[in-house]
Amino acid sequence: MTTLTRPTETGYANGLLPSPAALQLIDQNGRSGGNPGKLALPEPDVLRELHRRMVLGRRFVTEATALTKQGRLAVYPSSRGQDACQVGAVLALRDQDWLFPTYRDSVAVLTRGVPAEETLSLLRGEWHCGYDPYEYRVAPQCTPLATNTLHAVGLAHAARLKRQDQVALVLLGDGATSEGDTHEALNFAGVWKAPVVFLVQNNGYAISVPLAKQTAAPTLAAKGIGYGVPSMLIDGNDAAAVYAAVRAGIDRAAAGGGPTLIEAITYRVEAHTNADDATRYRASAEVSTWLERDPIVRLDGYLRAKGLLDDAVAGQLAAEGDRLAAEVRDRMNEDVSVDPAELFEHVYAEPTAALERQRAAVLAELAELEEPAP
C-alpha cells in the first residue's frame, strides 16, 4: 500500500524536519517566546537552577580565561555565549544518562558535577582526562571533532541491548557536522533506534570558517531527515528552550522512540581559544549583536519579571560564583604534580616487558639527575 505524499509533508508529520524558525520559550527581552512549538516551559525551580548554573558557569569561564593568560592553563576554549546550551542540556539529563562533551564543553562537564580541578585537568595539561567517566557518566572531553558521536551511539545501543533505561547526549558543533563520523553516527542511530540525543551547538564558526562555508543545507537540523532522525531547531541562547528540547529528546529515547537531532543556534562570543585572533575573520558589530542576546541577561530578566529572582538572591549567587572562582584560582595556582612513572601505567592493562624496561630507564635517568655532583 503506497500513499503519495510529498516528502516534506511526511517529514513534518514525523518530526523529521525541524520547524522553519527556531523554537523559543523566552525571547531576548526576557518575555515569553513567540515560537514555543510543542516545547513546554520548565517549572520555576528548573528555571532558577538554569539561571544559577549559567551564572556559575560564566564565572568559571572568566576565571579559566584569566588563568590561561597567566600561564596556569595550557589553553582555554571559551564557551561564553553558549551558556544556555552548556547548562540547559546537562540539567535535562537524568542521573543514569551519559554526557559526551567536546573540548569547548567544560561548563557542561562542571554542571554535570565534575569538580572544577578535575574538569580542567585536560586544559591545564596535567593529564588528558582528569575525572573518572563512570563516576559522573561523562565521557572524556573529545578533541578530535565528531568522533564522540559514534561513542555515544555505541554506548546508547549497548544500554538498549542490556535493556537499561539510559540515554546518551552528545555535544558537537557546526563544524563537526561536516565530519564523516557525524553522518555515520546519525545513520547508525537511526537504523538502530539508539537512545541518543545529538545537540549541535551552532555557534557560527569552526575556528574562523563561517557556517556558510560549512554547509549548503538550509539548517543543520534539516540533515536529520536523511537518516530518518527526528530533528528540532531551537534558539540556543534560550536556556528554557534548550532544557525543554533536550528533555523531549531524552523522553523520546527512553520511550524507545530512538534518536533526536537538535540544532541550537548560538554564538561563540570569544575567539576559538586564547591563541586565536577573531578580529581576523569577523566584525565587532556582529559580536555586539550577539552580546545583546546574552542568555543569562535574558533569563535574569524573565525571572525578575515573574518575581522568581531579586537582588538579594542575585547577590548570594554572585558570592557563590566568587567562591567557585577563588577555589579554581587556588587549585590552578598550585604547582602541577606529575609522576613520570605513571607514563607507563595505563598503556595496557599490564605494562609490557618493553614498557617496564623503558620505565626503569627513565627512572634511572631521573635518579642520576638527582644525585649530587661528585
Place this chain on the structure above:
Amino acid sequence: MSTVMSPGGPASNGPQTSASQGTLPVGPSQVTMVGALNQALADSLAADDRVVVFGEDVGTLGGVFRVTDGLAKRFGEQRVFDTPLAEAGIVGTAIGMAMNGLVPVVEMQFDAFAYPAFEQVTSHLAKLRNRTRGKVALPVVIRVPFGGGIGGVEHHSDSSEAYYTHTPGLRVVTPGTPADAYRLLRQAIACPDPVIFLEPKRRYWSRETTALKADGPPIDRAVVRRPGRDVTVIAYGGMVATALEAAEAAAEEDWDVEVIDLRSLSPLDDQTLAESVRRTGRAVVVHEAAGFAGYGAEVAARLTELCFFHLEAPILRVTGLDIPYPPPHLEQFHLPNVDRILDAIARLEWEEDNAQPG
C-alpha cells in the same frame, strides 16, 4: 566500501566446523582456519554474555569469508548483527559499547577497507585507557582479513600490520595455523586490551588435524614452529607456512632452519627470538608487507641490539616490494616465496663460518 572481489571459490567450501552444531569435537579432527575462527567466536559468545559480534555482512550472510557463519541464527540478532556499511561507525560504536560493559568483536571486511576506521582506532581505541588513567578499558577485538596471495583485485590484499603496531595501546596478533587461530581469537576476546586480530586470508582454507584448545602459549608469546640449529627464520600470519616450506627445502641443502611464528606482533616477544638467534647466529625476517619501514625493520633492529655479539651475518629481510599491492597477475612477483627465503639464507655469510653446514 564496495567489495569487488567475491571470494566465491574458497567460500563455497564452507567452514568445516559449523557454529550451529555447537560444541567442540572431543578429539582431534580436521579443521580449516575459517572453521577454527568460527568455533572460537561461537565458544566466546556461549561463554560470555557480554560478547557481541557485528560488522558488514556478518549476520545473515555469515561474512564474506563465512567466518561468522551460523552465529546470528544460533545467538540471535541481539548478539550477532549486520551494521550499516561504514567502518568508522563500526569501530566508533564498538568503543561506546565497550564503555558500557560489552565486549565487541567486530569485522573489517578487508584490510584496505579498515582505513576509514583509522582515526577511531588510533585516537580513541588505542588511547582511551591512557586518557582516563586506566578508568576506561576497551576490550574490543577488530578482526581484519589481511594480506595477499588470493588473487584479489586492488584494495583486497594489503598488509596493514605496521600501521597498527606503531600505535601504543593496541595489541596486534595474527595466527599462522588453524589451531592457533582458535586459541588466539579466544585469548584476544578475553583480553582487557584492544586487539587488532589480523587473519591471513590466504590461509583461511588451510587444514589441520587438531583439537581446538584455548589454552597453550599466552597471547603475547612467539612459538618455535620448527626447531633448527643453523638459522632462525621469523615469520607471522600467512608467511608461517611459506617459511616452513622453505625450511623443508633448505634441509635438502643441509641447512637446519628454525622457524619462529611470532603470533603477537605487538607486544613483540623478543626474548623467544633472542634465545633462538643467540643459538643460531643468523636470522631472516619474512613478511608480505613492503620492506621499507616495515615490521621486519623493528625485528631486525631489536635482534641486533639483543644479539649483536652472537650474529654471524646481518639480519636479512625477505619482504614484499616497496610498491602498491599489484594486480592478481603480478602478485607472484611481489610476494615472498620459498626461493626468495632460500636465497636470503644463502646470503648469510656462510663462507666465513667454521660451522658451515655441508
